[in-house]
Amino acid sequence: MADHGGHGAAHAHEHHWEWSYYPLILVLGIFLSVPVAFGFFFQYHNATLGIASLGLGTPLLLWGIAGWTSEGIANRDKEPGWALTGLPFFIVSEILIFLSLFASYWMLRLTADVWPPAGTPHIGVVLPLIMTVILVSSSITYHFGEMALEEGNKGSFNMWLMVTMALGLVFLGCTIFEYNHLLHEGFGFGANAKSTAFYSITGFHASHVLVGLGAFVCVLVPALSGKISHSLVKGAGLYWHFVDIVWFFVVSQIYLW
């Protein structure tokens, strides 16, 4: 294990102070578009300032991500590949968040007298099963992409990546369709304990799908001009598979149980 130190030694001879604009830009983007905008919209009910904050924050956010990615791609020769150790550590954290949400759901459900509680419309299982097929296929198509990349076929990788992203978008579309349907039946976020658990868990999962798609955009845009970072490709894939596996728990706990 100790011999890994040698990787770091290569950097030690570059005697200049490293710096980057993008972490700060990204943080400012996040800050303005999430906490500040949320506060204006929901706490102070001031849509004008909320939109202003979003309008300022979102471009910063996108600029930060784009700049960071291009820097990372530019440095890809120096990449030691540690990201593929770091990402699983981060996924451990994500697993714990989902576990907490599920634990809260179990507590709501197991202490309830009747389940589902009064006021819950019928939530079909056909759509979630279709969504499962879509998400699993998207994991498989991404794997095909990775195999194509190993053979050096960048064009084929791009094609499979776009197919994966399309499947991800269809999945999100299904979620929106389902939410729209349920909301029209009067099953709002705060309708009862079931709606609480249902929207929180499926919504939280959908937000992870969105992040996964964002990571794919960061892979795709440089890949179209032939720049491919292997650890970025592997990392985005790892995250996507994780999101896919979580979905099995969501389906089994929320829809089928």
Add this chain to the structure above:
Amino acid sequence: MTKWYAFAGAVLGVVSWATVAIASDQAAADAAAAAPAATQEEAVAADAAAPAADAAVAEEGAVPAADAAVAEEGAAPMEEAAVEPAAPAVEEHAAPAATVNNPAEGWNTLWHHVLIDLYVIGGIFALITIAFMVTYTRKRDDQEGDLPPMNLVLSLTWALIPAFIFMADDFYLAANGWKLWIDQRNVPEGALEIKGLAYMYEWEFEFENGAVLSGNESRENPILLPVGAPIVIRSHSDDVVHSLMFPDFRIKEDVMPGRTTFIWFMDSAPGDHLFTCTEYCGVGHSNMWGRVKTVPATEFEAWIAEKA
């Protein structure tokens, strides 16, 4: 080197053992003291419940059982108890014949033991540290330390022996804590039932006869409670989490919407006590308090009948 380690280990071991021994000895002594005290409370309770003659018998039975020291401690309340006339009307609220330990007294005893425990452990660590600080100051600028080399056996010895000593102390404390916990959480049969309600920023107490008393008003006119009888308050909240605390009775429990929680306590001698909110509940948090006054059962009965 090894000799020193062995010696220090032995000293630490003996001293810690002595701590536990002294503390548990003390516990035994206090338990001995507590037992007649409990009998005496029983006498008080029985006194309130039964005809005077029976009370006299109980009292006589209690006194010979107690040793001199206990008799001294118990003397004052016993006299008071003997003075109070019996009142058949309070039978339902009186403790049953079985021994009822007053959790507040148990708390005070256990607290005393824990303090001894803490002072001894803290004293050992502090004295050793001070001895080292004074002894091993730097004599020359280039002097380096001379800690004896470690090996597996020494290392494990220095881990396991302290670990077992700490564990012994932990289990000693846990066992005693559990014992008191049983008293605190088992409401004696026939306890006076009160329903508590908390809301921002007020307490309300509903008695068995339907009387509802306000916490804020009790600051001027304390709520009366019978002395010597166990009292249980089962409460819930209308809005946010509050907590009902009686500092003098060494008890509190959170009061929240959606669940009912209880506390029980008893007072051995008449007195004034306060209760207050101890879970942050907003701008009026420090203004949710009131007073109770424990009085002889007859006086309480007359008072509560009037409030119904």
Add this chain to the structure above:
Amino acid sequence: MKEWIFTTDHKRIGIMYLVGSMAAFVVAGIMALLIRLELSSLGPTLTDNATNYNVWLYFHGAAMILAFLIPSLTGFFANYLIPLMIGAPDVAFPRINAFSIWLFYVAIVLALSAFMVPDPPDVMWTGYPPYSVQTTGNTSMYVFTVHLLGFSSILGAVNFLCTVIYMRAPGMGWNQMNFFVWATLAAFVIQLIFIPVLAAAVTLLLFDKYFGTAFFNPDAGGDVLLYQNLFWFYSHPAVYVILIPAVGVVAEVMAGMARNPIFNYKVAVYGGAWAIVVLGSDVWVHHLYTSGMVDWLRIGMMVTTLIISIPVGLLMISLVGTLYRGSIQYNTAMLYAISVLFLFLIGGLTGIPLAMTSITLHLAETYFVMAHFHYVMAVSATFAVFSGVYYWFPKMTGRMANETIGKLGFVLNFVGINLTFWPLFSIGVDGMPRRYFDYAMFPEFEPTQKMATMGAIIIALSMVVVIFNWVYSAIAGVKAPLNPWGSKSMEWTHTQSPPGAGNFPTPPTVSADWSPYNYGKHTAQTI
């Protein structure tokens, strides 16, 4: 300038963590002073409006824990020292490190804006529902402060785990690392596993307050205790996130100033720090002893909580043993470090009665609890931070901190802190509840409260002295020699002060006998 603001260098980020966390410390300290002044007499003293007082309390608690102690110990010390101690040129992911520091800064900005917005958050640092859901105060500000700091800490944890795994100097085995590196690693594992639970808890709070969901609403099938369980599932281990690195800093300072190896190093690492990580996950219910949890859980957690005394006791033995046959020099850093032994003894031992459910039924939510955790966090952990800053001051600035002013600051600080918190134990046992704007029911406690307020004023004075000393010495201190303490640790022996870009002029490698504690005749095999 650009190379400072947009820096990705771990030393500069570390110093930015120190500056940011000290800024939070100063503001939260001013809040503490306002709180103490308000309590110095019965009835309203500084303000008539209890909401002002509650906002001070909220900011003091949240900022001291989330924006001072955790960032200074796992942000500043970890950033500055870990790469230097393991012989690495930087951390594994420098730009993620910069991302973490800026998340930390915007979180402080968000927390500070509590004083400028209408409806400031008034939910204490615990944010218990239903109050935090029903209040008109801006609970979202509390939630997002926690989110930003949590995200920052999780990324920091990922970063440092990878750094220590991959970037140790060639030849450096796991048992040749500084104890501080181990301690911080343990803290980061706690962060990685437990912060998400807190993040989930406050997210549910956000849903409940702003989208009307029913997690904590009993009328719709929710449960108020759910939040308390999730919250303390992280927030008790958070105490160890603070404690373990603090012990690590104290151990390094004591080893350096006594020129001794850390006594029983391996037991301190595995039986101390890591045992706390394992046991610390099963003790959270001791924060809920009076919350209406089921009885058997309270008894079970009483036993696990008491068992925590074993690893903590082993750490104490290692600290005290480090002095044995040492060559102790008493400079400011060492005075702070040694005083932690005594102060942590007080803080730790008063935790023992609080571990016992039956005793806690009375002591919960009183000044006794308050004094207990202030002895652990506000005193022991904070003194550990000061001790570390004094010890590594020559490393960071290349100049020596002024010893006379430093010792003056220490004496004032030590006196002030004990004058403030020691009396609070006694009125706590007598029943003085926490978080009280006024104590009309306990007029007899006024003299004690006054004494504590005087102590707080002395602490404030001492802090002026301490911070003045740091600023003054950084600008005008005496130039520091290369290794002023005669330490054997890599950050002193292998590079200059302050280290340049890339940390080490030549990348270090170490032999199997090397350890950071090779004082006297010791080798890695005899520590």
